Amino acid sequence: xxxxxxxxxxxxxxxxxxxxxxxxxxxxxxxxxxxxxxxxxxxxxxxxxxxxxxxxxxxxxxxxxxxxxxxxxxxxxxxxxxxxxxxxxxxxxxxxxxxxxxxxxxxxxxxxxxxxxxxxxxxxxxxxxxxxxxxxxxxxxxxxxxxxxxxxxxxxxxxxxxxxxxxxxxxxxxxxxxxxxxxxxxxxxxxxxxxx
Numbered sequence: 001x002x003x004x005x006x007x008x009x010x011x012x013x014x015x016x017x018x019x020x021x022x023x024x025x026x027x028x029x030x031x032x033x034x035x036x037x038x039x040x041x042x043x044x045x046x047x048x049x050x051x052x053x054x055x056x057x058x059x060x061x062x063x064x065x066x067x068x069x070x071x072x073x074x075x076x077x078x079x080x081x082x083x084x085x086x087x088x089x090x091x092x093x094x095x096x097x098x099x100x101x102x103x104x105x106x107x108x109x110x111x112x113x114x115x116x117x118x119x120x121x122x123x124x125x126x127x128x129x130x131x132x133x134x135x136x137x138x139x140x141x142x143x144x145x146x147x148x149x150x151x152x153x154x155x156x157x158x159x160x161x162x163x164x165x166x167x168x169x170x171x172x173x174x175x176x177x178x179x180x181x182x183x184x185x186x187x188x189x190x191x192x193x194x195x196x
Contacts, residue, residue, distance in 0.1 A: 024068045031060055031184040032191030034069065041069075044121040052128025057188060058145045059124055061181035062152060065173060066097040071118040095123035098130075106130070127152075134159070146178030 027033040035042045045056040063069055071094060092099055094117025098106070106126050107113050115122035134140050134151040138159050142148070151159035153170060164170050 022070065022072055024070050028064055028068060029183075031057070031187040034060070035191065038069070038120075041120055044124045047121065048124040048128040051125070052132050052142075054128045054131050054142045055181075055185070057181045057185035058131075058143060058148060059127055060184050061145050061177045062127060062149060063095050063123070064180060065149065065177050066092075067095050069095065071095055071120065071123075094118045095120055096127050098123070098126055102130070144178075145181035146174045149174045149177040 025034045025037040042056075045059050048054055048059060049056055096117060098117055103115075103117060103126065106129050107115055110125075110129060112122070112125075115126070117123055117126070130152065131142055131148050134148055134156060135142055137156045138147075138151055140147045140151060140159075147159075150164045150170065153174070154163045154167075158164070164174070
């Protein structure tokens with residue numbers, strides 16, 4: 001009987017520790033608040049900035065738009081007849097909302113087979129890799145959150161073709177991502193949590 005209670009206790013402890021990325025931090029409009037609540041984020045953001053050159057504020061603004069900092073975020077379900085679930089809108093998952101195919105390409109090219117989209121360090125590294133490809137293929141500076149987001153959403157080829165031009169809603173969102181990156185950058189200059 002003791003073994004059963006001990007085993008149940010261990011299972012409950014492990015379950016309670018693993019659910020940390022299922023909810024968003026509070027006050028997503030304040031970069032300092034986000035980093036204070038989730039100190040592991042700044043380590044991931046800084047590692048990506050050092051390795052790939054993508055500014056922390058650009059990473060944060062993109063993650064805000066893609067997943068609102070929810071590690072296990074998924075796209076909504078599609079329904080037939082308004083009630084029968086027919087799967088997700090896409091395979092996008094995790095902080096970065098990377099698609100299955102793009103994530104596998106990242107794993108192949110970087111040799112990082114064990115990476116997970118719901119791990120903040122892996123998700124930001126993916127974003128650094130992808131945004132560098134965007135710079136190489138489309139000439140978009142890593143600090144240009146707006147246009148990096150357009151290419152992130154529509155893909156490198158789609159961006160080159162200008163597919164976003166027929167999507168006013170996407171242009172509006174990309175403008176918001178750019179503005180958020182500027183806001184986050186200003187906040188990051190003043191907060192202690194960003195200096196870790």
